[in-house]
Amino acid sequence: MTQLLGVGNRTAQDLGKLGVTTQGDLLSLWPRRHTDRTVITPLNEVRAGAEYTVVGMVGTAQYEPRRQLLRVTVTDGLFVLFVTFFHGRWIARQLQPGTRVVLQGRVEYRGSRLVMTHPHHQVLAVNEEPETGLTPIYPLAGDLKQRKIQQLMKDVVPRLAPQVVDPVPTTLVNAEDLISRAEALLHIHHPPNREALDRARRRLVFDEFLRVSLAVLRLHQLDHQYEGVAQNPEGPESQAFMARLPFELTPGQKRAWNVVKTHLSAKRPMSLLLQGDVGSGKTIIAVLAMLAAVDAGHQAAFMAPTELLAEQQWQVLRAWLEDAGIRVGLLTGHDAAGATRIRHELSEGTLQLVVGTQALVSASVQFQRLGLVVIDEQHRFGVRQRAHLAQKGFFPDLLVMTATPIPRTLALTIYGDLEIAQINGLPPGRQPITTIHLPYSRRREAYETVRRAVRRGEQAYVVCPLVHENDESDLTAATALAEGMRQLSGWRIGLVHGKLSAKEKTEVMEQYRRRQLDVLVATTIIEVGVDVPNATVMVIEEADRFGLAQLHQLRGRVGRGTNPATCFLLADPKSDEAQRRMDAMVKWTDGLKLAEEDLRIRGPGQILGLQQHGLSGFELADPVADLAMLEHVREVARNLLEKDPGLVRAEHEILRHWVDAALQQGEPGQVLH
Ligand code: ADP
Ligand code: MG
Numbered sequence: 001m002t003q004l005l006g007v008g009n010r011t012a013q014d015l016g017k018l019g020v021t022t023q024g025d026l027l028s029l030w031p032r033r034h035t036d037r038t039v040i041t042p043l044n045e046v047r048a049g050a051e052y053t054v055v056g057m058v059g060t061a062q063y064e065p066r067r068q069l070l071r072v073t074v075t076d077g078l079f080v081l082f083v084t085f086f087h088g089r090w091i092a093r094q095l096q097p098g099t100r101v102v103l104q105g106r107v108e109y110r111g112s113r114l115v116m117t118h119p120h121h122q123v124l125a126v127n128e129e130p131e132t133g134l135t136p137i138y139p140l141a142g143d144l145k146q147r148k149i150q151q152l153m154k155d156v157v158p159r160l161a162p163q164v165v166d167p168v169p170t171t172l173v174n175a176e177d178l179i180s181r182a183e184a185l186l187h188i189h190h191p192p193n194r195e196a197l198d199r200a201r202r203r204l205v206f207d208e209f210l211r212v213s214l215a216v217l218r219l220h221q222l223d224h225q226y227e228g229v230a231q232n233p234e235g236p237e238s239q240a241f242m243a244r245l246p247f248e249l250t251p252g253q254k255r256a257w258n259v260v261k262t263h264l265s266a267k268r269p270m271s272l273l274l275q276g277d278v279g280s281g282k283t284i285i286a287v288l289a290m291l292a293a294v295d296a297g298h299q300a301a302f303m304a305p306t307e308l309l310a311e312q313q314w315q316v317l318r319a320w321l322e323d324a325g326i327r328v329g330l331l332t333g334h335d336a337a338g339a340t341r342i343r344h345e346l347s348e349g350t351l352q353l354v355v356g357t358q359a360l361v362s363a364s365v366q367f368q369r370l371g372l373v374v375i376d377e378q379h380r381f382g383v384r385q386r387a388h389l390a391q392k393g394f395f396p397d398l399l400v401m402t403a404t405p406i407p408r409t410l411a412l413t414i415y416g417d418l419e420i421a422q423i424n425g426l427p428p429g430r431q432p433i434t435t436i437h438l439p440y441s442r443r444r445e446a447y448e449t450v451r452r453a454v455r456r457g458e459q460a461y462v463v464c465p466l467v468h469e470n471d472e473s474d475l476t477a478a479t480a481l482a483e484g485m486r487q488l489s490g491w492r493i494g495l496v497h498g499k500l501s502a503k504e505k506t507e508v509m510e511q512y513r514r515r516q517l518d519v520l521v522a523t524t525i526i527e528v529g530v531d532v533p534n535a536t537v538m539v540i541e542e543a544d545r546f547g548l549a550q551l552h553q554l555r556g557r558v559g560r561g562t563n564p565a566t567c568f569l570l571a572d573p574k575s576d577e578a579q580r581r582m583d584a585m586v587k588w589t590d591g592l593k594l595a596e597e598d599l600r601i602r603g604p605g606q607i608l609g610l611q612q613h614g615l616s617g618f619e620l621a622d623p624v625a626d627l628a629m630l631e632h633v634r635e636v637a638r639n640l641l642e643k644d645p646g647l648v649r650a651e652h653e654i655l656r657h658w659v660d661a662a663l664q665q666g667e668p669g670q671v672l673h
Helices: 009-017 024-028 089-094 146-163 170-175 181-189 194-223 236-244 251-265 282-295 307-324 336-348 383-391 408-415 440-455 472-489 502-513 548-555 576-587 591-602 604-608 627-643 650-664
Strands: 033-036 050-064 069-075 080-085 100-110 113-117 120-124 134-137 271-276 299-303 328-331 353-356 370-376 397-402 419-423 433-438 459-463 493-496 519-522 535-540 565-570
Touching: 024 146, 050 080, 050 089, 069 089, 080 100, 089 120, 134 146, 146 181, 181 194, 194 627, 194 650, 236 282, 236 307, 251 271, 251 282, 251 397, 251 419, 271 282, 282 299, 282 307, 282 370, 282 397, 299 307, 307 328, 307 353, 328 336, 433 440, 433 576, 440 459, 440 535, 440 565, 459 472, 472 493, 472 519, 493 502, 502 519, 535 548, 548 565, 548 576, 548 591, 565 576, 576 591
Parallel strands: 080 113, 271 397, 271 419, 299 353, 299 370, 328 353, 370 397, 433 565, 459 519, 459 535, 493 519, 535 565
Antiparallel strands: 033 134, 050 069, 050 100, 069 080, 100 113, 100 120
16 A cells, blocks of 8 residues: 555556655655756847746737647747647647746747747746746656656655754764755755755765765674684695696786785685686686685685576586596586585585585575685675675685776775775787677678688687577577578588587587587677687677676687687667667777776666665765765765774664664665655
8 A cells, every 4th residue: 555645546656666655755766857947038038049948928829729739929028939839739728828837948940930849838826936946857657747746746855854864973964064864855856056956965975875885884894703714725726726727827817816815815704806807817716716715624606697607607617627626516596406416515515616606695505614705797796695694604705706897995885895806917819809880781791701700710609699598589589590590601500508408518619619610609608718719700699788798708709819800799779878888899898998888878786786785775876976975985984983883872873773774675765764
């Protein structure tokens, strides 16, 4: 049942779609922007080619039913503005001659007349003055009208906002030169002027950052309640492995490994973010870390973001480790019998290494002595998962690996106090990759390039989107594409996708590696871990269906040999965002730049999967644009906790509840009201 007072069922339903189910929620239905109606322009100052807000009286009004066109003249007594409305039947009833009206819209010349076309209009009651100030524009859903929601807010906000309790102690509010939360809530909706709006936003952003920062730091306090474990990076397995390594670590890897090593040897629980571009060789660092755990008599878990990627990484890790006589288990949902066995072995301690998805930290998987968790491509792992691990009563070392670097402060905010290590540079011999975005009308050009490459004895990938791992139609599309190509081109074509068994996949990949295939048609399964230096062309079908990070990962599969490589993005982007992704891919090959662009296009919540755990939090804040503020607020949070670690002082009580609620179910903004 709705807890929204005084709104109809229909409206309540639509508001529900916007996440508003209680009266209090309305307060945090933030306006997207405000339109400025402060400046009312006298009619004689209106010129063509600009937008104005004017006030006047309707002189004449003519409705043309056939074209549904309403023509109105509006006058201030001296000057006349011509106004036309489309679908004007309903508006005609409102705009009778003599009605006072506010109009907002663009003015253009029509012949010699100044005409305002289909402006936003608001009828004024007899003694009503035109609305001045900034008008909030809200997100809409269903049949909800902007006007309706504006009215609702006008009614609700001034009543509710003053009742809001301020979680931030007054001394801090004053020291930071902030306005009260109540005033901020009032003014974010109905600011008297720009300056008030800015101050309101600043206060609310401060609150968002403070809440997340405190939550993270409190979680970090929890870390310290658990005694960590020390790994042994110089043990016999590690050393034997190093000696057998077929290549030298790059200088970047060496530096990063030194950092990782130091933290692994310490007993304190490690939280380390290892950043390195696609292909920089992060996996080998993970292998070394896992061996350090094994040498210390611990177990290690390697978590990939999806089952497909888990399986793929399992192959890679097995290739590295089973030579050394160390077994690696794979825990997926596919193989129930196998999973039971592996669970058993993990709890008994007879299996030391396991690869899987996030399910590995779920309650049903018990480890005998879990010492290290490696998280590959961390998109879906954050504070809440860490809290989950801590609840299990141990705190293993965490090694988070990502090709998608994020600003340090943001990383700190999401993961708490974590160390960052960076692998700079790529292994020697990588080739430049040219990226070309083609619309489907020019698809042929991409495959022409494939043809030339095959003629030269090189190989190509064709990647088909498989957005959901079990999406049958996507699978059919990939199969059909492979079949069609096989018949038309005379190329030797292989097909890999997630539905094949591990053995079948390995077989096809092996054939490709041995150059028994010219073209490999694949779903995103080849995203990681595939390394065929002779492959020089990649065609990504429906590239707009992939995210930037994924496209970058995919592209990293070519350009690994001695010949230059080309990557085609086939797409007719349907949104501005998709277009920007394509442009970014063409412009940048550097993962760092792409990550920055990704942040800009999608917002960090998306990138990090923040939306999926409780601390997404940032509704008004833009952690990129407001980074300086975030840094400052982190310090503020730190100071607060230094003085009152448990937030137990009386003046911190509301603050503590507010923060703990964020950690538990984490819907910031909803707890207060
Ligand atoms: P990513 O950082 O993207 O996970 P990988 O760990 O998959 O990168 O490494 C990419 C490729 O580079 C792999 O084939 C790996 O075996 C190889 N590689 C890693 N380190 C080196 C090195 N120091 N010298 C040569 N090749 C390396
Ligand atoms: Mg990797």
